[in-house]
Amino acid sequence: MHIDILTLFPEMFTGVFQSSILKKAAEKEKFSYNLVNFRDYTENKHLKVDDYPYGGGAGMVLTPQPVFDAVAAVKKERQTKPRVILMCPQGESFTQSKAEEFAKEEHLIFICGHYEGYDERIRENLVTDEISIGDYVLTGGELGSMVVVDSVVRLLPDVLGNQESAPEDSFSTGLLEHPHYTRPADFRGMKVPDILLSGDHGKIRDWRIEESLKRTYKRRRDLLEHYVLNEAEQRIVDKIKANEEKE
Template sequence: MNFHVLTLFPQMIIDGLNTSITGRAIEKGTLSVSAIDIRDFSTNKHLKVDDYPYGGGAGMVMQAAPVCAAYNYVAEKMKHKPRVIYMTPQGYPFKQSMAREFSKEDDLVILCGHYEGIDERALELIVTDYVSIGDYVLTGGELAAMVVIDAVSRLVPGVLNNEDSAEFESFHNNLLEYPQYTRPEMFEGMNVPEILLSGHHGKVDAWRLEKSIERTKQYRPDLYNLYFDNLKTKEI
């Protein structure tokens, strides 16, 4: 899978993703991540890519021309119009289901804004998806882009050593993941639950489901209600 990030800070993207699981996947060719510097497409001798907003207001706005030129540079190498994700607090909330949908693409272009945003005309011309990672404002879209890339990458076949890891974890079937334990069996007077030592896979699975439901009810009642609504729908 190929990620193409349009950004003012390409080194931030490369440094952030060339480590851990994504770094290993890039090294073996399962993923590719390119960071395209929008400043390279400025026609200004000072490589300026922003200007004052029409109508007044605080801050600066990224100009449409360099953004569109950077996009065209990427898109002209492809045989199809790529999906373009704009990272913005105005976007749809990023969820696991969205990550799963994005993971089916061969190419994803991710646009990172900065300053007070990007000229709306550029967005109307190139963006297909408006995505937010939370109800807060960052100084730029780079950290948000890396969150999306990390979440999507682990769903790409061959990225994780254990493919089950991507399937049975938090948000699978709208449930949070069950508690996990490893050696030693006792730590600070606290024992590993006996059921996990029993070797009875059916009982272990039942215990894990029970704990997932309990944890979801406690920490994410919205998902808990959705889980049971889906159960009722299946029963009907």
């Protein structure tokens, strides 16, 4: 996978791409990236990339020319048909399933805006996806793109040390993940559940499924509305509901 990020502030990404999993993944050539300052593509003699909005209003709007030309340049260089992702609070809410979808692509281009917004022609004629990481507004799209890139790259083959980690993550299965414990078995009187020390992998698997369902029911009940329960899982949920009614 190759990732191009169009931004007015490429220096913001230095720490992110030079640390932890992303750094190791790039060093192992599991993905490559390029930070593109689209100000370099402006035809404005003063190097401006924004202007006042037609019709008046507060703030400045990114002009289409630098963004269109920057996208055209990186497409020409890679000779691919990339997903062009606009980071925008009006976009589709980012989810684990969307990360899994992006992880199958060969080339992603992220457009990180600033100021009041984008010229609408960028949105209508250039991008394939509009993505939001939440119902709030940031000063720019850089932080949001970092979140998306991190969640996508960790799904690429051989990026994580344990290849079973990603498929078992919260939201990957449609449910929140079960609790985890490690040594010591008894920490200041707080003990690890006996089942996890039993060595009975079948019972441990069942315990994890039940705990995952409990946690999802208590914290994110909305996820269960879209999750297809099998018979065993349905019995567990019915039991959780019955216990809740008793309380």
